[in-house]
Amino acid sequence: MSRVFATLFLVATLVHPAALAGLPLPNRPESVKFAVIGDNGTGDPPEYEVATQMATMRAAFRFDMVIMLGDNMYGRQQPEDFVRKFARPYAPLLDAGVRFYAALGNHDEQTNRSYEPFNMGNQRYYTYARTNVRFFVLDSNYLDPTQLAWIDGALNGAKEEWKICYFHHPLYSDGRRHGSEVELRVQLEPLFVKYRVDVVFSGHDHIYERLTPQKGIQYFVSGSAGQLRKGDVNRSAMTAASFDQDRSFMLVEIAGAELSFAAISRTGQTVDRGVIHKELTR
Amino acid sequence: MTRLARFVVDHFLALPLGVLVALVWANTRGESYFRLAGALAFVVNNVGMAFAFAFLMQEVVEAMLPGGTLHPWRRAILPVVAAAGGTLGAVSVYALYVRFADEPVLALGWPIACAVDIAVGFALARKIFRRHAAVTFLLLLIIASDAIGLVLVSQRYPVAEVHPAALALLVPAIGAAAFLRRSGVRPSLPTCWIGGTLPWLA
Numbered sequence: 001m002s003r004v005f006a007t008l009f010l011v012a013t014l015v016h017p018a019a020l021a022g023l024p025l026p027n028r029p030e031s032v033k034f035a036v037i038g039d040n041g042t043g044d045p046p047e048y049e050v051a052t053q054m055a056t057m058r059a060a061f062r063f064d065m066v067i068m069l070g071d072n073m074y075g076r077q078q079p080e081d082f083v084r085k086f087a088r089p090y091a092p093l094l095d096a097g098v099r100f101y102a103a104l105g106n107h108d109e110q111t112n113r114s115y116e117p118f119n120m121g122n123q124r125y126y127t128y129a130r131t132n133v134r135f136f137v138l139d140s141n142y143l144d145p146t147q148l149a150w151i152d153g154a155l156n157g158a159k160e161e162w163k164i165c166y167f168h169h170p171l172y173s174d175g176r177r178h179g180s181e182v183e184l185r186v187q188l189e190p191l192f193v194k195y196r197v198d199v200v201f202s203g204h205d206h207i208y209e210r211l212t213p214q215k216g217i218q219y220f221v222s223g224s225a226g227q228l229r230k231g232d233v234n235r236s237a238m239t240a241a242s243f244d245q246d247r248s249f250m251l252v253e254i255a256g257a258e259l260s261f262a263a264i265s266r267t268g269q270t271v272d273r274g275v276i277h278k279e280l281t282r
Numbered sequence: 283m284t285r286l287a288r289f290v291v292d293h294f295l296a297l298p299l300g301v302l303v304a305l306v307w308a309n310t311r312g313e314s315y316f317r318l319a320g321a322l323a324f325v326v327n328n329v330g331m332a333f334a335f336a337f338l339m340q341e342v343v344e345a346m347l348p349g350g351t352l353h354p355w356r357r358a359i360l361p362v363v364a365a366a367g368g369t370l371g372a373v374s375v376y377a378l379y380v381r382f383a384d385e386p387v388l389a390l391g392w393p394i395a396c397a398v399d400i401a402v403g404f405a406l407a408r409k410i411f412r413r414h415a416a417v418t419f420l421l422l423l424i425i426a427s428d429a430i431g432l433v434l435v436s437q438r439y440p441v442a443e444v445h446p447a448a449l450a451l452l453v454p455a456i457g458a459a460a461f462l463r464r465s466g467v468r469p470s471l472p473t474c475w476i477g478g479t480l481p482w483l484a
Contacts, residue, residue, distance in 0.1 A: 105387075110390065
């Protein structure tokens with residue numbers, strides 16, 4: 001009998017779309033699935049190659065949203081640039097109905113918040129939810145008292161089980177070029193700890209890095225979906241995993257008390273993966 | 283006062299030494315530095331700086347009185363005009379840099395190009411010119427530049443509600459100061475409280 005079950009399990013595993021695609025994620029039905037890109041808007045071939053890889057992955061892993069960690073647009077930001085640096089590379093995803101939710105980076109014009117496909121509702125900072133996950137998008141370029149009061153209230157009022165924050169400048173980073181934004185950390189981290197934020201995504205450093213949990217919060221730097229600073233990771237005691245040899249993006253899946261993540265390179269190689277468990281309150 | 287402390291004061295070294303300590307501290311133990319800076323922000327920006335401004339304004343006002351180096355007003359207007367030209371030049375350079383460096387987020391901060399650090403400027407000027415008239419000229423130029431910057435910021439990017447009517451508080455403050463002076467009261471901390479609190483509130 002046990003052999004029958006074992007055979008059934010093996011067959012089920014093999015025919016599972018995730019296994020077929022060699023996906024590093026469980027790919028459960030009904031889970032919240034999304035992709036993460038940062039520092040992407042160059043309009044250069046590597047951005048297009050990453051976007052193509054994302055579309056390829058989506059064939060098996062049907063994420064319906066992409067979070068953008070800022071620097072969504074480099075250089076000139078005229079209407080034709082929005083086509084060359086955003087609409088064209090991500091056309092397969094946009095055509096499939098994937099929604100992008102952007103945060104502003106230091107290279108983004110403030111007016112970009114009104115660009116409809118970024119879904120920012122003309123706001124510098126905003127929040128939205130997907131089933132049991134609430135996302136908080138901040139403008140780390142200018143963390144004024146009004147924004148701080150807003151995030152305090154928004155985190156306090158969130159009822160969802162998972163709280164995910166994202167913004168451009170990383171509170172923790174081992175990137176040589178920029179590194180941790182300590183002044184920002186002093187202001188935001190107490191709120192994140194107080195309201196039990198689970199995961200924080202940032203860009204700015206053109207690398208991929210997963211930090212060891214800091215005060216119970218999992219931090220990621222994912223700023224190489226278009227730009228790359230090769231060899232920029234200066235590994236330290238807080239580096240859990242890193243990748244600085246090619247462009248990359250992330251795929252994330254949340255189901256119940258489990259968040260699975262994978263960092264995928266421009267060529268489709270899984271450069272990091274893992275699972276974060278949390279104790280659900282109910 | 284020890285000889286070292288006197289040397290530091292006489293040679294205006296407190297400020298550069300403080301800057302050096304802050305730089306090293308912020309880059310080695312950033313979290314504790316920014317936590318302290320945040321906690322002291324009000325005391326430094328709203329109390330300490332108020333006294334520093336008062337001290338510097340005293341220099342300018344005395345220079346504008348009869349017999350002073352900036353008397354009559356035609357002399358005083360020169361650094362103000364220079365400040366207007368200086369801010370225009372600084373803002374243009376800033377705008378060029380923002381464009382060249384592809385940092386559009388910094389474009390919003392163009393009024394900051396009008397700002398000149400009064401304390402550093404004064405310390406440098408006194409170090410170089412000692413008691414020369416150039417010091418008060420430079421002080422007025424810097425104050426005018428900062429005033430232009432403040433007006434621009436308050437109009438374009440107000441961080442708090444502006445209450446121009448509060449400037450009316452200056453009238454009783456000046457009245458109180460004039461009364462104390464005519465009464466022959468020597469300047470002291472209590473007189474500072476009377477004459478200084480109302481302008482501070484304004």
